[in-house]
Amino acid sequence: MTDLYLDFLCPYAWRGVELAAVLRAEGEPFRLRHYSLVEGNHPDNAGARTWQITAQAAPAGGEGGWQEQSLQAFLAAQAAALQGEEARWAFTLALLRARHEARQDLNEPAFAQAAQDAGLDLERWAQDRADDVARRADLRAELDAAAEIGVFGTPTFVLPDGAAAYYRFEHLTRDPAVARERWSLYRTVLGSEAGIGTIKRAKHRPAK
Amino acid sequence: MTDLYLDFLCPYAWRGVELAAVLRAEGEPFRLRHYSLVEGNHPDNAGARTWQITAQAAPAGGEGGWQEQSLQAFLAAQAAALQGEEARWAFTLALLRARHEARQDLNEPAFAQAAQDAGLDLERWAQDRADDVARRADLRAELDAAAEIGVFGTPTFVLPDGAAAYYRFEHLTRDPAVARERWSLYRTVLGSEAGIGTIKRAKHRPAK
Numbered sequence: 001m002t003d004l005y006l007d008f009l010c011p012y013a014w015r016g017v018e019l020a021a022v023l024r025a026e027g028e029p030f031r032l033r034h035y036s037l038v039e040g041n042h043p044d045n046a047g048a049r050t051w052q053i054t055a056q057a058a059p060a061g062g063e064g065g066w067q068e069q070s071l072q073a074f075l076a077a078q079a080a081a082l083q084g085e086e087a088r089w090a091f092t093l094a095l096l097r098a099r100h101e102a103r104q105d106l107n108e109p110a111f112a113q114a115a116q117d118a119g120l121d122l123e124r125w126a127q128d129r130a131d132d133v134a135r136r137a138d139l140r141a142e143l144d145a146a147a148e149i150g151v152f153g154t155p156t157f158v159l160p161d162g163a164a165a166y167y168r169f170e171h172l173t174r175d176p177a178v179a180r181e182r183w184s185l186y187r188t189v190l191g192s193e194a195g196i197g198t199i200k201r202a203k204h205r206p207a208k
Numbered sequence: 209m210t211d212l213y214l215d216f217l218c219p220y221a222w223r224g225v226e227l228a229a230v231l232r233a234e235g236e237p238f239r240l241r242h243y244s245l246v247e248g249n250h251p252d253n254a255g256a257r258t259w260q261i262t263a264q265a266a267p268a269g270g271e272g273g274w275q276e277q278s279l280q281a282f283l284a285a286q287a288a289a290l291q292g293e294e295a296r297w298a299f300t301l302a303l304l305r306a307r308h309e310a311r312q313d314l315n316e317p318a319f320a321q322a323a324q325d326a327g328l329d330l331e332r333w334a335q336d337r338a339d340d341v342a343r344r345a346d347l348r349a350e351l352d353a354a355a356e357i358g359v360f361g362t363p364t365f366v367l368p369d370g371a372a373a374y375y376r377f378e379h380l381t382r383d384p385a386v387a388r389e390r391w392s393l394y395r396t397v398l399g400s401e402a403g404i405g406t407i408k409r410a411k412h413r414p415a416k
Contacts, residue, residue, distance in 0.1 A: 147413065148412070148413060149410050149412060149413075150410035150411040150412050150413045151410050152408075152410065153406075153408075156410055158410075163409070164409065164410040165407055165408055165409040165410060166406055166407070166408045166409075166410065167404075167406075167407055168404065168405045168406040168407075169400075169402035169403050169404045169405065170402070170403030170404075170405065171401065171402055171403045173402070178401070178402075182400070182402050185396060185397060185400060185402075185404075186407060188393060189393060189397060189407050190407075190409070192377075192390070192393060193379065193386070194377035194378070194379055194381070194390050194393075195377050195378030195379045196375075196376065196377045196378075196393075196407075196409075197376045197377065197378065197408070197409050198361075198374055198375075198376040198406070198407070198408045198409065199373055199374070199375055199376075199394060199397050199398075199404075199406070199407045199408075200360075200361075200373055200374045200405070200406045200407075200408060201371070201372065201373045201374075201398070201404075201405050201406065202357050202358035202359050202360065202364055202366075202372040202373060202374065203358040204356070204357060204358050205355065205356060205357075205358045
C-alpha cells in the first residue's frame, strides 16, 4: 500500500492523485492522506511545530482565505472518507477537479457538488461533517503522521518500504501507459543504489 | 557540453564531480563551473542579490571560517583553470578529495598539495593567484552565470539543451557502468514528458 499525501490547494497534488487513480484502476494499491501546506509553511512552525490548522476557526463553507478553504475541504473529505475508501477517492478527485480544472473556490457549493458527483450518502455526510470535533481529530491524526514522515509538499508518496518523496510534475495524464512509465521512473529514482535524495530543476532567473 | 556547478564545501558536489570525471573519461563532455553556497544562502540575498562573496576579504591560505576557505578554494581553482580544462579538472578533483575523503581544511597546504597532484606549473599558478583582482573577476562571471540559471545547490548540471537541475546522491561511484546508469536516470527524469520539476525525499522527523 502506497500512501499519497495531498492538499486540495495544490495543483501538483491534483496531478498526483489523478496519476494514482489511473494506477489504482489497474490494481496498484494507494491510500489517500492529508498534509496541510498552510500548516507546514506557517512561520510559527519554522522551529518546533506549534501552529495547527486544526485549531483554527473555519467559517462554514470555506469562505475566507486559503487557510479556511483548505481546512473546510479537508474536513469535508474526512466526512466522505467515513463512507469508505472508494467514497474518499471519488470525493477527492471530484473536488480536486473542481478546484484545478474548473478553477472553482473550495466552498460549500463545490463541496456539495463533489459529494453528489461522488455518489455519497448525502444525509450521512452532512451528519458526519456536523461532528466537527471528531473530523478535526481524524484530520489531526493524518497531519501528525505526515509531520513524522517529514512530508513538506504535495503530492508525497510513501512507498510500502517506507521510502517517501515529493513528486512534482507539470503535465496531467490519464493514460495508463504514460502513468505506469511515470510511476516506474519515480520508483527507479527512489530505489537507485545511488541513494538519490533530490533531483530538482533550477528556475531561470533573469539577470538583474 | 554539460556544465557542472560545484562548491568545494559540498560533499554532494564532490560526488557529482567524480561521476562526471568517470563519464568524461569515456568521452562525455563536461565543463566545471563555480557556484557559491555561502553567497546563495546568505540572508542578505533572500530578496535581491546584494551580498557577493567576491567582495569579501579572504585571509591568505583560506584560514578563518567556511566563507573564507571556500573563497580561497575558488580563487585557487580559477588560477589552475588558466592552465587549461585538464588542469582545472585535476586540481578540482584533488582538492575535493582532500576535503571530503581526507577531511582536510581548505587551506594553503591543501591548495599546494592539490596543485602538485594536478601537475600544475606551480610558478605560473602562484603568479596567477597573486593577481587577485583578475581571479575574483573570473569567479564573479561564473557566479553570475549560475545565478541567472537559477542554481541553488551543488552539484547542478546544465545540459546542452539548457535543462538544469540539482542532483544530490549519497553514494560515491567510480565504476563506469554505475556512473552511466546514474547519469542516464538523471537525464531520463529531466527529459520526461511529465515535466518533472522535483523528486525530493522526505526526511523522517521523530514525533514531538
